[in-house]
Amino acid sequence: MLVALKSKRVKQAVTKDDRLNKYAVIIAARNEELVIGELIKSIRKQNYSQDYIDIFVIADNCTDQTAKVAREAGAIVRERFNKNKIGKGYALDFMFQIINSEFASKKYNGYFIFDADNLLDENYIMEMNRTFNQGYRVVTSYRNSKNFDQNWITSGYAIWFLHEAEYLNLPRMKLNASCAISGTGFLVHSDLIKKNGGWIYHLLTEDIEFSISQILEGVKIGYCPNAIFYDEQPITFRQSWHQRLRWAKGFYQVLTRYGKDLMRSMFRRKQNSFSCFDMTMTVMPAIILTNISILINGLFFLAVAMGIFEGESIKDTAILMLRSFGLYYLVMLCMAIMTVMTEWKRIHCAGWKKVAYSFTFPFFMLTYIPISIVALFKEVEWKQIPHTVVKSIDDVQ
Numbered sequence: 001m002l003v004a005l006k007s008k009r010v011k012q013a014v015t016k017d018d019r020l021n022k023y024a025v026i027i028a029a030r031n032e033e034l035v036i037g038e039l040i041k042s043i044r045k046q047n048y049s050q051d052y053i054d055i056f057v058i059a060d061n062c063t064d065q066t067a068k069v070a071r072e073a074g075a076i077v078r079e080r081f082n083k084n085k086i087g088k089g090y091a092l093d094f095m096f097q098i099i100n101s102e103f104a105s106k107k108y109n110g111y112f113i114f115d116a117d118n119l120l121d122e123n124y125i126m127e128m129n130r131t132f133n134q135g136y137r138v139v140t141s142y143r144n145s146k147n148f149d150q151n152w153i154t155s156g157y158a159i160w161f162l163h164e165a166e167y168l169n170l171p172r173m174k175l176n177a178s179c180a181i182s183g184t185g186f187l188v189h190s191d192l193i194k195k196n197g198g199w200i201y202h203l204l205t206e207d208i209e210f211s212i213s214q215i216l217e218g219v220k221i222g223y224c225p226n227a228i229f230y231d232e233q234p235i236t237f238r239q240s241w242h243q244r245l246r247w248a249k250g251f252y253q254v255l256t257r258y259g260k261d262l263m264r265s266m267f268r269r270k271q272n273s274f275s276c277f278d279m280t281m282t283v284m285p286a287i288i289l290t291n292i293s294i295l296i297n298g299l300f301f302l303a304v305a306m307g308i309f310e311g312e313s314i315k316d317t318a319i320l321m322l323r324s325f326g327l328y329y330l331v332m333l334c335m336a337i338m339t340v341m342t343e344w345k346r347i348h349c350a351g352w353k354k355v356a357y358s359f360t361f362p363f364f365m366l367t368y369i370p371i372s373i374v375a376l377f378k379e380v381e382w383k384q385i386p387h388t389v390v391k392s393i394d395d396v397q
Contacts, residue, residue, distance in 0.1 A: 017133035020048075021109035023125065023187075024099060025055045027075070028091040032116035033065045035232070035387045039118050040073035042393040048125040054106065056099065057116075060091040066116075087382045089206040093199040100198070108190050115184040117232040117387040119146065119396055127227040128187050136222030137189040138214060140169060140181045142346075146230045146396050147389045148357075149349035153240050155357035156364025157233035158347070163339045169223035178275035179223040180211040180282065184231060192219070203257070204380060205250025208283065212258045215275045216265060228346070230396050232389045241371065242383045248368070248375035255283045332362035348396060 025043055029036050036057065043055055055075040059067035061083065070077045080094045092113065099108070110132060112125070124141070131139045142165045145158035161182065169179040192214070193199065201209045211221060234240040262283075265276040336358040340347065347354055 017130055019133055020052050021129055022052050023110050023112055024108045025112045026095055027057045027114050027116055028060055028088050029057055029066050029116035030060045030384055031062050031064045033069045034390050036116040037069050037073050038392050040075055042120040045122050046125045047122050056095055058091045058095045089199055089202040096193055096198040110190055111188050113186055119230045119393045121228040124227045128224050131222050131224040137192055137219050138221040139187040139224055140179055141185045141224050141227035143185055144228055144230045146232045146391055148347055149353045152360035154233040156361055159336050159339055159361050162343045173223045178215050179221040181207050183207045185229045203250055203253045204246050209254050212279050215272050215279055216261055218271050232387050234385050239385050243385055244371050245375055246380050248372045249380040251283050329362045332365050336361035
């Protein structure tokens with residue numbers, strides 16, 4: 001956090017290497033007819049030569065007019081129907097195989113990956129291209145939100161993604177460590193896709209799986225703070241529960257598959273050793289320790305209530321638990337306030353909402369506790385979250 005604040009205070013010298021690269025923009029979409037047109041429009045409005053941009057859309061198991069809308073907007077569309085291999089990773093691999101067989105002559109330098117509900121700032125590709133030209137094989141960007149002001153859930157997501165961008169990825173860049181991608185809004189060098197023979201990441205959180213696999217292979221992921229995109233956050237708690245349950249389960253999957261390699265690489269390698277530690281802390285988050293603490297306190301509280309312990313124990317335990325919650329709320333509130341204050345101008349909504357939703361952010365984060373507990377025991381599958389916030393990039397800004 002101190003590194004992030006210092007980086008914001010000191011104006012950084014920007015290397016403007018504007019060599020043009022040829023890019024393919026890949027959009028995985030399932031029943032996204034309402035929003036995908038606006039994303040394609042925002043790509044066509046980029047301050048970057050359109051001769052160097054091709055847009056590919058995978059209409060994945062769609063039952064609506066997604067393919068038709070995307071074609072009419074000028075994208076190259078391929079439809080995929082597979083009810084057995086479900087998930088974004090399979091859709092991406094499907095499109096990479098098509099590009100390799102049908103569009104190999106294009107010789108793309110890199111691939112942008114977006115979700116259909118995203119919108120791009122007009123300078124997005126230009127800024128990402130500059131960071132790409134610095135030699136990074138993977139570049140992630142600044143994730144803003146289309147519907148920050150809708151309710152406490154959408155603002156909770158939005159504040160976290162802003163914090164992730166400027167208080168996690170920015171200091172990682174300044175410390176010469178690797179960043180991590182976050183689901184959408186990132187750029188991958190074509191050589192990495194060619195090396196893997198497509199997209200080979202199919203865990204429930206394929207983004208963090210991809211990040212960790214690249215770090216283990218010595219690849220350093222860059223971050224471009226001036227490349228801004230907007231995405232839509234889940235509106236209802238039910239939608240949010242399903243999405244974050246998948247994320248929590250995915251983190252456990254990644255920890256199971258890559259945890260041993262990360263721990264080993266922390267001590268046995270010179271390159272990216274700190275990043276291996278960083279990613280270990282990411283996939284083995286404090287929420288696990290929080291759950292253990294809650295379990296121990298809960299068992300102790302139950303033992304006191306049953307009379308196993310006597311005297312002031314039940315009162316002391318209750319006070320301790322309340323103090324713990326108060327401290328947790330205060331820490332999360334400070335995180336929210338700091339993020340909102342430093343990103344104030346980039347959050348496009350009424351000022352009072354920015355302040356009010358800072359105070360609800362700790363409650364949003366608190367809901368991760370039951371989610372992470374359920375994820376330990378429940379089988380989780382990918383479920384679609386409908387996107388209904390239809391806005392142009394001009395509307396959002």
